[in-house]
Amino acid sequence: MSNTRRQYPFHLIEPKWQQVWREQETYRAWNPGDTIHAEHPFARRHPQALEGANLPPKFYILDMFPYPSGAGLHVGHPEGYTATDIMARYKRARGFHVLHPMGWDAFGLPAEQYAIKTGQHPRQTTEANIATFKRQIQALGFSYDWHREINTTDPRYYRWTQWIFLKMYNSWFNPVTNKAEPIKTLTYPAGIETEEEKRAYRDEKRLAYVAEAPVNWCPELGTVLANEEVSEGKSEIGGFPVVRRPMRQWMLRITAFAERLIADLDLIDWPLALKEMQRNWIGRSEGAEVAFPIADIPSPGVGFERGIVVFTTRPDTLFGATYMVLAPEHKLVDQIATAEWPAQTPESWKGPDPSAAGSPPSAIRAYRAYAAAKSDLERTEMAKKKTGVFTGAYAINPVNGERIPIWIADYVLATYGTGAIMAVPAHDTRDLEFARKFDLPVRLVVQAPAGQESIGFVGDGTNVNSGLLDGLPTPEAKKKINAWLETNGRGCRTINYKLRDWLFSRQRYWGEPFPIIWRNGHHEALPEGELPIEPPVLDDYKPTTSGEPPLARAESWVNLPDGSRRETNTMPQWAGSCWYYLRYLDPDNDRAFCSPEAERYWMGTGAISDRKLEGSKPTPGVDLYVGGTEHAVLHLLYARFWHKVLFDLGCVSTPEPFHRLVNQGLILGEDGQKMSKSVGNVVNPDLILAEYGADAFRLYEMFMGPLEMVKPWSTKGVEGVYRFLGRVWRLFIDEKSEQDFEQSLTLEEPRGAELLNRLELRADLQDISPSPAQLKALHRCIKKTTEDLDGMRFNTAISALMVFINEAITWPVKPMSILQQFLVLLQPLAPHLAEELNAKLAAARARKSPPGPRHPAPAEPTLAYAPWPDYDPALLVEEVIEIPVQVNGRFRDRLEVPADSTAEQIEAAALASEKVKPFIAGKTVKKVIVVPRKVVNIAVIG
């Protein structure tokens, strides 16, 4: 800490007002039906809302709640929180009923790993971390309604996480209605007769189901991970290698919602880049499935009566298919592989391992081992080098009857499409590369537009060498071949998604246990009445030596008296955050995850309205959601999915949870690099707060630049806004009284808060009528801050406040009414200082005119609900305006003209300007453009 003198006693002001707000419950939000105390500042602003009826229009402003890590807050966290807090305060001032809650996403790996190391129960770590986070967040003076604080690890919370899971377990996706429906509505097709068959069918259809599938196993973390948690073959958390491994796991049927998850992006106001990321992740592609019969197999076995089915987005290139490739894991590989290599099989077709090249089966075995040994990471890195093995078998191209060789290669993914492709080397980069390596034929079937090479051309062109498709442009060729495939029973149009079902179980301790038991190899839901299912207390939080999840250690918990066993997996960290925004609406409700009344009020019921932050029409769902992009395809996709399930089941009233989303940009270190402990450029907010105070910290976080932008931290920059706050302070506070205050403070530090009262307003602050110029300065400031806050342009809003102060400082006498209005504008951004100065003003005015019927006392104890001023456009009208004069677009002079001058008058004045004359002398004036109130441009030639 440097020894600069404090600009103003923020160290006394900030705790004082935080205490007032806490005791007064200033920022409490009310549900329909709540009883509101008449003295509460909200009730004073909205007297019609007493008794919790006729509540004003709501505005739900949400932060992405944090995972309370042991490291505490860093300066990146409060960036979004400050932005939302400013919006919350601004919306309150504008008369909205603001819901602005905060809570803790507290299940997760770090607490569990700490538990494994120390034996300390994760709950203790979690609680300690939450206490730190809460202290730090509260020190920033955010206007959260702490009555609504939630914690995903609280049994009263996760009881409902488990409840929603049961809802999914007991639902299925009806493709006819395109909705989730209770499992009761499931009808059984013919042939499903016995109870056992029906159970199997039902279990297959549930939204939450168990599947044996290749999953992402992370040995280092000792758990499986969802696709969304794996990036380039490494775990998102920790960056550990991930391998594919078949396991029996719980899955959630998010793929059923793929279409709606894409389509409904059009309903919401999110950054384009983020919508694009979700679209890419869902990865919708239109194409066709085409069946290729196997050659030389007179009676195909079960499973491939139709041969091999491929998915392709380019059925129009079917005539160019010169070979096929199956994923090495494809289940038909063993059935089609021939016992011996066909005559004249080139050596290079027999696989990368010469020692296994004796026959197709041995080469295939070797190649599978080779592919499996590679982690996903290595597979990605080796993407450039194509490898594969010929199976010995041939397929028949259904459109021309050609025999084409069938290969296996790891460039075809088992998990996408059908796990098999038709290779069209002439018009697919990967196939071309493969064909060139193994000397496979390349047949041109799409003529590229003139001037472009057709071999390797992957765009739209014109079909050639394609029989019935010849001469057709690509889109038409697609239509025609699709029709042909369908009439001939060789395939059909289809849509494919990259999105996989959500792998929902984890082999961990510190997560929500599943409300599921196993009996005779079947899973069963526990009744709702038994919720919450709490995890057992363990001595050892490690997985068992046999690789079972840690919960399996608690024998007495796992084994139930009736012989059934509890599910020992837990839910992933994302479970709790999938619905937390709903729990805030009614956090203490023990009968429902939230009451329908609260849900309807806060989430809105109407159709999607045109989004404009201004205007009083409630928008559906969360009105403003601010957080980082790192959750683009995790939390934000999962939460939308859960919300849609709840919507289908009638539990919520909107199809989308978050109507408007804003991503705050990353804050870099002072060196312009990402903040990290290892680089040593991490800025600790505690230190900044101690030196400059919360208001300066808040202001700086917003003054750095646009919220969405990536920007580097600068402690010097904090000093700038801090000085601004000091100037505001000195504009109000008498210098002499401050000197006295400072002196007393050094003598009696502990009585600081009390000493604040000794500070006097400056003598040049007077209760007089403002001059027109002063009114104009204020209203300019109102206009600019209003527009900027509406657009969330906090940096320029702050700059407008600075401009006002720079001007007000020069006034010999400062009208109190003007400065009071300024404080209303300052309040959302620097609430502590604004409150303190406002209280001083109020006290001074009360002294001058003692309480009485005309001046009810005391003045409002808080600025939090002070109405936002409207600017008066009439006051902003200038009588004389400056107009720049250009000659041929170059600035030459500035004219002062009456604001109501006509174009002709301005033109005449411009042409008469002494500074302009030299530039038009001897030249022909071709044209004079007069843009009223903006500019004059004289176009000359010669």
Place this chain on the structure above:
RNA sequence: GCGCGAGUGGCGGAAUGGCAGACGCGCCAGACUUAGGAUCUGGUCCUGAAAAGGGUAGGGGUUCAAGUCCCCUCUCGCGCACCA
């Protein structure tokens, strides 16, 4: 490779197609002061004594007028990446 976004002083950044650089940092000068790493005042895009000229990554275009709109190129950031 594909997709998205962004390039403006020494720095963070402002500019509904209409005076480029608001506001802040830094820097320079001055005032007050025992002192200044406090505060206040003035200055601060570049060249030039001035007049004036040049200037928003580079090149081209539209326009009376372009940082802003269009085309091409380059650089940086983010996301996806064998998705058939």
